[in-house]
Amino acid sequence: GAVVSQHPSWVICKSGTSVKIECRSLDFQATTMFWYRQFPKQSLMLMATSNEGSKATYEQGVEKDKFLINHASLTLSTLTVTSAHPEDSSFYICSARGAGSGKPDEQFFGPGTRLTVL
């Protein structure tokens, strides 16, 4: 149980385009979802926290107009990288937590999405 999926697993796009990444909790309702990014050989950096039905809370230094987060349902959160540029190329990982997982205090991580901006 407590499986989190991400789609797509990898994406290549041209500079200036927007890319949407989906994060789904497959077998539980996620009241809170988190988005991270990870550059090669570095640790995960928390970008934002989103609660279902409310606006996301962004970490300091993360541009909310560039990284649009929507958490419209208890099983789906989306991250849209708007006007992507090569420096946005990274590994994006989501996680989810919720009472329906059976372990409300634990975060379950998705497999990640590799974004490459040309």
Place this chain on the structure above:
Amino acid sequence: LAKTTQPISMDSYEGQEVNITCSHNNIATNDYITWYQQFPSQGPRFIIQGYKTKVTNEVASLFIPADRKSSTLSLPRVSLSDTAVYYCLVATRYDNQGGKLIFGQGTELSVKP
């Protein structure tokens, strides 16, 4: 959120026991200690969580001294497939911090044949 400090890297051989120690001097009363494992190009995977003393599950043990300012993840008889980055995190289990996790640099464990 309490900051954690771990060794950047460790080497081991197959069959050995590996102990990775993490320092968290500013741990708060409500904080729990959680360890995650991450393979390249994958999301982190939960290993173990504890509050004090010792916790053991099917893959690891977690030792936490009485002052809780450090913790040690113990991996018994490692294999090549245990080569990964291991993260120690300290976070409250309650919602006053939103449950967010702040990852430190992690420990890159390399298991050799």
